[in-house]
Amino acid sequence: MIIAETRDVTKRFTLRTGLRDWIMRRRIILTALRSVSVTIPDKKIIGLVGESGSGKTTLGRILGGLEPPSEGTVEFMGSALYGDHSSPTGKIQFVFQDPWAAVNPRFTISQIVEEPLLLLGYKPSERVSLAREALSSVGLPQDEQFLRRHPWELSGGQLQRVIIARAVVSRPALIIADEPASMLDVSLRIGVLNLIMSLRDSYGTSFLFITHDLAQAMYVADYLYVLYLGEIMEEGPTESVLRQPLNPYTLSLVKSIPTIGSKKLEAIRGEVPSPIKLPSGCGFSTRCPIASTVCRTSHPELTKRGEDRKSRCLLQ
Amino acid sequence: MSEGDVLLEVRDLCVVYKSLDARIRAVDHVDLTLRRGETLALVGESGCGKSTLGNAIIGILPANAEVSGEILFEGVNIVSLPRKRMRRIRWEKIAMVFQNAQNSLDPTLRVGDQLVEVILAHRSIPRVEAQRRVKELFSLVGLPPDYYRSYPHELSGGSRQRVIIAMALLLNPQLLIADEPTTGLDVSVQLQILNLLKDIKQRFQMSMIFITHDIAVANYVSDRMAVMYAGQIVEAAPSQALLAKPLHPYTIALTESLLTLDRRVKKQPIAGFPPDLSKTITGCRFAERCRFAVDECRREEPPMVDVDGRVSKCFFAEQISNKVVGYDYRRD
Amino acid sequence: MLRSPPAVAGFIGTLSFTVLAIFGPLIVGQQQILNTYTPFSPPSLAHPFGTDYAGHDILSLLIYGTQRSVLIGFLAGLFTMVIGILVGLVAGYLGGVLEEFLMRVTDLFIIMPSIVLAIILVSLLGPSDYNIILAISLTSWMSVARIIRSDTLTLKSRTFVEAAKISGARTFYVLRRHILPNEVHMITSNTLLAVAGAVVIEAGLNFLGIGNVSQVSWGIVLYQAELNGAVVTGAWWDIVFPGLFITLFVLSVSLLGRGLERLLDPRGGVGGVRAR
Numbered sequence: 014m015i016i017a018e019t020r021d022v023t024k025r026f027t028l029r030t031g032l033r034d035w036i037m038r039r040r041i042i043l044t045a046l047r048s049v050s051v052t053i054p055d056k057k058i059i060g061l062v063g064e065s066g067s068g069k070t071t072l073g074r075i076l077g078g079l080e081p082p083s084e085g086t087v088e089f090m091g092s093a094l095y096g097d098h099s100s101p102t103g104k105i106q107f108v109f110q111d112p113w114a115a116v117n118p119r120f121t122i123s124q125i126v127e128e129p130l131l132l133l134g135y136k137p138s139e140r141v142s143l144a145r146e147a148l149s150s151v152g153l154p155q156d157e158q159f160l161r162r163h164p165w166e167l168s169g170g171q172l173q174r175v176i177i178a179r180a181v182v183s184r185p186a187l188i189i190a191d192e193p194a195s196m197l198d199v200s201l202r203i204g205v206l207n208l209i210m211s212l213r214d215s216y217g218t219s220f221l222f223i224t225h226d227l228a229q230a231m232y233v234a235d236y237l238y239v240l241y242l243g244e245i246m247e248e249g250p251t252e253s254v255l256r257q258p259l260n261p262y263t264l265s266l267v268k269s270i271p272t273i274g275s276k277k278l279e280a281i282r283g284e285v286p287s288p289i290k291l292p293s294g295c296g297f298s299t300r301c302p303i304a305s306t307v308c309r310t311s312h313p314e315l316t317k318r319g320e321d322r323k324s325r326c327l328l329q
Numbered sequence: 330m331s332e333g334d335v336l337l338e339v340r341d342l343c344v345v346y347k348s349l350d351a352r353i354r355a356v357d358h359v360d361l362t363l364r365r366g367e368t369l370a371l372v373g374e375s376g377c378g379k380s381t382l383g384n385a386i387i388g389i390l391p392a393n394a395e396v397s398g399e400i401l402f403e404g405v406n407i408v409s410l411p412r413k414r415m416r417r418i419r420w421e422k423i424a425m426v427f428q429n430a431q432n433s434l435d436p437t438l439r440v441g442d443q444l445v446e447v448i449l450a451h452r453s454i455p456r457v458e459a460q461r462r463v464k465e466l467f468s469l470v471g472l473p474p475d476y477y478r479s480y481p482h483e484l485s486g487g488s489r490q491r492v493i494i495a496m497a498l499l500l501n502p503q504l505l506i507a508d509e510p511t512t513g514l515d516v517s518v519q520l521q522i523l524n525l526l527k528d529i530k531q532r533f534q535m536s537m538i539f540i541t542h543d544i545a546v547a548n549y550v551s552d553r554m555a556v557m558y559a560g561q562i563v564e565a566a567p568s569q570a571l572l573a574k575p576l577h578p579y580t581i582a583l584t585e586s587l588l589t590l591d592r593r594v595k596k597q598p599i600a601g602f603p604p605d606l607s608k609t610i611t612g613c614r615f616a617e618r619c620r621f622a623v624d625e626c627r628r629e630e631p632p633m634v635d636v637d638g639r640v641s642k643c644f645f646a647e648q649i650s651n652k653v654v655g656y657d658y659r660r661d
Numbered sequence: 662m663l664r665s666p667p668a669v670a671g672f673i674g675t676l677s678f679t680v681l682a683i684f685g686p687l688i689v690g691q692q693q694i695l696n697t698y699t700p701f702s703p704p705s706l707a708h709p710f711g712t713d714y715a716g717h718d719i720l721s722l723l724i725y726g727t728q729r730s731v732l733i734g735f736l737a738g739l740f741t742m743v744i745g746i747l748v749g750l751v752a753g754y755l756g757g758v759l760e761e762f763l764m765r766v767t768d769l770f771i772i773m774p775s776i777v778l779a780i781i782l783v784s785l786l787g788p789s790d791y792n793i794i795l796a797i798s799l800t801s802w803m804s805v806a807r808i809i810r811s812d813t814l815t816l817k818s819r820t821f822v823e824a825a826k827i828s829g830a831r832t833f834y835v836l837r838r839h840i841l842p843n844e845v846h847m848i849t850s851n852t853l854l855a856v857a858g859a860v861v862i863e864a865g866l867n868f869l870g871i872g873n874v875s876q877v878s879w880g881i882v883l884y885q886a887e888l889n890g891a892v893v894t895g896a897w898w899d900i901v902f903p904g905l906f907i908t909l910f911v912l913s914v915s916l917l918g919r920g921l922e923r924l925l926d927p928r929g930g931v932g933g934v935r936a937r
Contacts, residue, residue, distance in 0.1 A: 064515040065486075077827065102829035115820040119842045129828040168602060183828070198374035198542065199586050204598035225516060228588035232596075255590050269520040271549035272589055273572050278549070280520035284485050300517075 016186050016219045017053040017076055017094075022046055022085035024071055024243075028289070043288050045071040047243040048085070053187060058213055058220040060234025060251055062227055066288045067240035069223045070191055076221060077105050077189045090186060103133050106180035110192035112172040116164045122148075122175055123160035129183040147182040150215065151175075151208055170201035174208065181212055188212075191223045206233050227270060231255050239263050242288060242296040245315055249322030259324040261304075262297045295327065303328060336503060336536050337363040337386070342398035342408075344381050344390065351607040355381040357560035358398075360633075363504070368530060368537040370551035370568065372544055372583075376603060377557040379540045383506045386538070387423050388415045402504070421451055424497035426490075426526075428509040433493055434481040440492050441467075441477030448499050466495040469532075470525060487518035491525065498529060505530070508540040523550055544583055548572050556580050559603050559614040566639035576641035576649050578619045613643070621645055668920025674913025681724055682731040689721040701896040711898035714889035719882065719899060723906050726877040731910070733794055733863050733878070738856030740798035745805025745855075746848065752806070753813025754836060764810070767803050775800035779862060780871055788872050796866075797859045805851055812847060816840050846925035853918030857911040864907055879903050 024046040045068040053059050053076070063069040074080040075087060078094050078101070087094040089101055106129070109115045116125050126144040135143070145155040151174040153159065164172055173193065180188050190209065194202040210233055212218050222234050230237055230251060237251040239262065247260040258264040265281045283300045286292050292299050298308040308327055315325040339361035346353040356378045363369050371379040384390050386400055388407065399406045407418060427433050435443055441463055448459040464474060470491045481489060490510060497505055507526060511519040527550055530537050541547050547554055548568050555565040556579065564577035575581045582599045601618040604610050613619070616626040626644060634646040643649070681688075704711045710719035748767065752760040770778075782796040816822060822839050830838075860879075866872050867880025870888075874881060882903040886892075891899035 064517060079823070079827065105827070107824060107827060109820050109824075111820065115824055117821045117839050117843065128825060128830075132825070132829045132834070179824075199583065199588075200374060200599035202598075203586050203588075203596045207595075207598070226588075227516070228590055231590050231593060232588050252593060266516055267590060269517050270590065271520070271523070271545045272591075273545055273548050273584070273587070274569075275545075275549060278520055278524070280524055281517040282521075284487050284518055285515060 014055045015052055015088075016055050016090060017221075018051070018088045019072070019076065019082070020050050020086045020088075021048045022050070022072070022075060022082040022087065023048055024068070024075065024080070025083045041289055044291060045243055045288060046075075046082070049240075049243070049245055050085075051076075051238055051245075053219050053221060055186070055219055056213060056217045057235045058209065058222050058233050060230035060237040061221060061223045061240060062225065062230050062237065063240035064225060064285050066242060066285050068243040068288070069225075069240050072240070073107075073189045073191050073221055073223050076187070077107055103129055103183040104185050105187045105189065106183065106185040108173075108176055108180050108188060108190040108193045110196055112169055112176050112196070113164065115176050116172065118164055120164070121160065122162050122164075122167075125164070125175055126179045126182055129179060133183060143182055144178075147178040148175075150181065150212065151178045152204075153178065168201075170197055170204060173197060173201075173205055177205070177208060177212070181216060181218065184216065185218065187219050187221065189221045189223070192225070193222075194229060195224065195226060202229070209233055227255060227266060239266075242286065242291060244296055244325065245323070246297065246326075247322070247324045248315075253322065259318050259322060259329065260326050261301050261328075265300075265302065295325075334364045335362055336365045336367075336403065337361070338399075338401040339382075339386070340399040340401065342382070342385065342400060343396070344378070344385050345395040346391075347393045347395060353607045354560055355394075355606060356385065357606075359560075359562055361555065361562065361565075363536050363538065365503075365536055366534055367553060368527075368539060368551045370539045370541060370547035370554045371557060372541060372547045372554055373557035374542055374603070376559075376606075378560040379557050380508055382557070383425070383508050383538060383540050386504075387419055387425050387506055389419075389425075417451075420447065420497075420502065421500045422502055423504045423506065424500070424502040426493050426497050426505065426507040426510045428512050433496075434489065436481050438480075439478050440481060440484070441479075444492075444496050444499060447496060451500055462499070463495070466498055469498075469529070470495045471521075485518075486514050487521060490514065490522055494522075494525065494529065498533065501533065502535060504536045504538070506538045506540070509542070510539075511546070519546075526550060544572065544587060556583070559610075560606055561614060561642065563615065563642045564640065570639065574650070576636055576639060576646045577615075577643050578621050578645075578649070579615045580641075581649075582618075621649075665920055665923070667916045668923075671913045671916025671918070671920055674909060675917045678727060678731055678910050678913065681727040683728070685724045685727045689724050701891070701894055701899070703896075704898055710902040711896070713882070713886060713896075713899050714891065719902055722877055722882050723879060723903060726879050726882060727906070729790070729876055729878040730860055730863060730880065730907075733790055733797075734856045734860035734910075737794045737797035737801075737859035737863065738852055740794060741802045741855040741859065742805055742848065742852045744798060744802035745851075746809050748802065748806040749809025750813055750836060750840070753810035754817055754832070754840065760810075763806075767806050770800070771803045776862065776865060779866060780869065783866060783871050788874075790873060790876075793863060793866060793872055797862050801855065801858055801862065805855065808847065808851060809844065812844055813840055816843055846922045849925055850918035850922035853914045853921070857914045857918075860907060860910055864903075879906050 026043045026045060028041040028043055049072060061069045061072060071080065075082050081095045090104065123144060126147060127140045130140045130143055148155045153171065153174050167175065194205040197205060206229065209220055213220060222230065224230055234251045237248060237254045238245050239247045239254065239260065241262050246262045247254060247258065254263060255267060258267055269278060269280055271278060281300050286299055294309040294311055295313050298304045301308065305328065311327065313325045313327045315323050318324050339359055342356055342359045343354065344356035346355055359382060371382060373379045385396060390396065396408055398408065400408050402418065402422065407415060434440060444463045445456065445459045448462060449456065464477060467474060467477060472488060472491050472495070476484065476488065484492065510526065511522050514522060523546065526537070539547065539550050551568045553565065554568045554571050555562045556577065557563065558579050564571065564575065564580045571580065572584060575584055586596055586599060599618055604614055604617065612627040612629055613631050616622040619626065631642050631644045633640045633642050636646050636650045699712055700714050700716045702708060702712045708718050708720065710723070713719055713722070748763050752763040779796040779800045782799065783792055786792040786795065816839065822835055825835055825839060864880030864883065867878055868883045868887065870884055874884070883900065886899040
């Protein structure tokens with residue numbers, strides 16, 4: 014079953030401009046996503062990796078119903094997400110990078126976890142029992158004393174678990190997790206990642222796992238989309254994509270991560286171009302180690318490679 | 330190695346942060362030696378005291394910090410140095426690259442001019458000469474010459490970090506302290522900065538202290554690594570050897586929780602939390618989370634044990650080295 | 662707060678003035694004030710603050726007048742806050758054309774000299790205490806509105822507000838549960854500042870002879886001193902001591918406000934160091 018799907022989604026933002034731009038009647042357009050199609054099946058963790066300016070966070074917000082696309086369609090559980098129908102309240106939840114910003118500092122743990130249920134109109138007794146169940150599923154205590162605590166009394170890892178408990182409490186079909194473990198120490202990071210996998214297995218919740226860290230994606234994601242400058246450069250089952258990358262961009266990324274024992278690595282040259290001034294031709298052509306003249310003039314399509322993979326490159 | 334090779338020696342250093350109702354022992358009896366031309370990585374998780382140690386060496390601790398012990402830089406104890414003399418040592422002899430490059434630059438000044446001002450504050454040379462020096466350094470750190478006239482906000486994160494590195498090099502320091510210099514940068518840019526730091530360290534024949542939470546990054550840039558836990562150094566060794574065969578249970582746990590791209594194995598987090606540094610801790614600080622711990626570990630603080638020229642703060646260092654303890658675990 | 666001496670001093674000061682305001686008229690009756698027949702006598706044991714032009718004991722006058730000054734101050738301060746918070750919240754949270762309109766109105770009030778505006782208002786409405794309260798509130802809500810608006814703007818973009826909206830929270834719920842509770846510390850301290858400000862404006866208006874002159878207040882004591890030539894005769898005590906009362910009140914209330922702001926701030930007060 015397919016939980017959510019985007020078809021050819023493009024997103025442009027018009028930037029707030031200065032006085033000079035206004036006088037010259039100039040508008041600055043930032044292209045965050047270019048014709049992106051992703052599919053999120055049920056009971057799967059879908060990884061979305063990319064650097065800054067790749068549009069990964071924007072895609073998460075569009076899939077979560079927070080930001081309508083400029084072009085293209087988004088479907089959630091079979092109906093259009095940005096249509097006339099009411100939004101699927103409670104069926105999509107988010108987990109953000111910074112747990113401290115994601116909670117109202119005046120709320121207690123029980124208020125944080127129960128809030129989605131309160132807003133959906135559950136009775137107090139139901140709220141309490143469902144909240145306890147959610148806390149137990151993320152491995153936190155459920156006693157009164159813990160429920161009455163405030164965010165500042167918890168560690169970052171504990172608080173991120175509270176937020177995940179809040180996300181699962183309304184039994185959503187999809188959780189959009191934007192760098193949920195990146196701010197945590199390595200020892201706690203594994204715990205949060207394991208939790209996400211166990212929630213997929215026990216509740217059958219699907220996750221959109223957004224990260225810049227290929228190693229985290231390797232660890233949790235079933236299927237992977239690699240984004241660069243608003244485009245999917247490569248997609249496929251995580252393990253095969255990261256072990257045998259087909260696209261020069263994925264390959265360069267994989268090769269630029271120091272691992273234990275690596276001596277001298279060759280860095281990708283240059284920096285990510287600005288999404289305000291996209292390069293002509295292939296987006297990666299300005300930095301690609303194997304780019305030829307054709308790469309700078311014509312734009313490659315995302316094409317099928319082998320059984321279950323796709324890559325966007327003219328030289329393959 | 331002869332005495333003359335030692336650039337920096339930290340002896341029995343303690344840093345205590347005093348607040349109204351607590352005394353937090355952020356750095357607790359730390360010994361450290363840095364040789365000339367060496368890169369030492371300080372590795373540990375948040376709150377382990379690695380940044381405090383770095384800040385103590387360059388002398389920029391906040392006012393509520395209480396320092397005891399010695400920091401010998403070229404044989405001079407810089408802990409007790411008067412403010413004025415410490416200010417001369419800072420930048421001229423010891424420079425620092427911070428985690429957040431954005432905050433280290435004045436947003437209202439062109440980056441080139443900011444660097445020129447730094448030189449002129451320390452050296453009485455003509456402005457033209459200072460400008461030439463800045464341009465020279467810009468090309469050395471891989472910045473195009475026209476960036477000289479840019480404002481900080483016009484630069485990307487990577488370029489700003491290059492400016493900061495150039496700024497640290499202005500006065501030819503002997504020691505560079507880099508505190509998480511690549512945090513927040515893109516994966517591809519991170520490697521560029523790491524390579525740049527390695528390169529300039531060679532070229533300037535500096536020593537470097539590289540502070541990071543990422544053991545793979547530490548391994549990539551450093552000759553030697555010191556692992557910190559709860560305010561103490563628990564293990565120190567040449568980098569390759571340390572990661573090939575960690576001798577402290579905490580280092581073992583850290584290497585095991587490192588996520589990699591080549592294998593997909595289910596991992597377990599380190600159970601429990603680091604101890605509260607505002608309380609008195611008896612015994613080994615890692616004992617509560619350690620799978621090898623016995624009663625003795627909770628009663629008595631382990632000494633620094635020497636094993637094959639490496640040190641580990643664990644009663645079982647020798648046994649771990651001989652695979653008597655921990656062998657079974659590493660197999661499954 | 663207990664560990665911060667200025668805040669404790671502010672608390673004690675505010676408490677003392679409150680006690681004076683409630684019991685002042687009981688402590689010193691009308692009798693005591695009218696009791697002496699030595700005009701402009703300097704401070705002495707019998708009259709520690711000296712006497713005024715008609716031989717009134719100044720200390721008694723000031724104690725008696727505390728009630729009126731403080732009451733007008735508090736009411737005007739509260740009213741100022743109500744207007745400021747409403748404007749700030751609506752402008753900050755709802756945004757759009759409404760925000761544009763409200764903020765331009767705010768700017769309009771800011772550029773007008775508020776004391777002149779207050780004088781005109783009182784002259785138009787008549788010199789009753791209620792009209793003074795109204796005039797003060799209508800001319801001093803602007804800074805509160807601006808502060809609340811900018812804080813609401815920041816809170817609105819915080820992740821937890823977004824998270825509540827994802828779960829279906831409506832505007833009123835978000836304002837009541839997420840925005841206002843996180844502004845309590847600012848509201849408290851600004852209320853106290855508004856009270857302090859109101860007392861000063863009220864004294865100013867009274868000093869200029871605008872307001873109900875038949876009743877005693879700190880400003881009226883000053884007004885009478887000026888009117889009856891305290892300056893010319895060198896009766897400094899008739900000017901200095903009322904000024905001292907006003908200064909002490911403003912100082913106490915402001916210090917208390919700052920202390921409370923820290924105590925109530927969710928980001929640093931109660932929890933202290935947050936374990937990251």
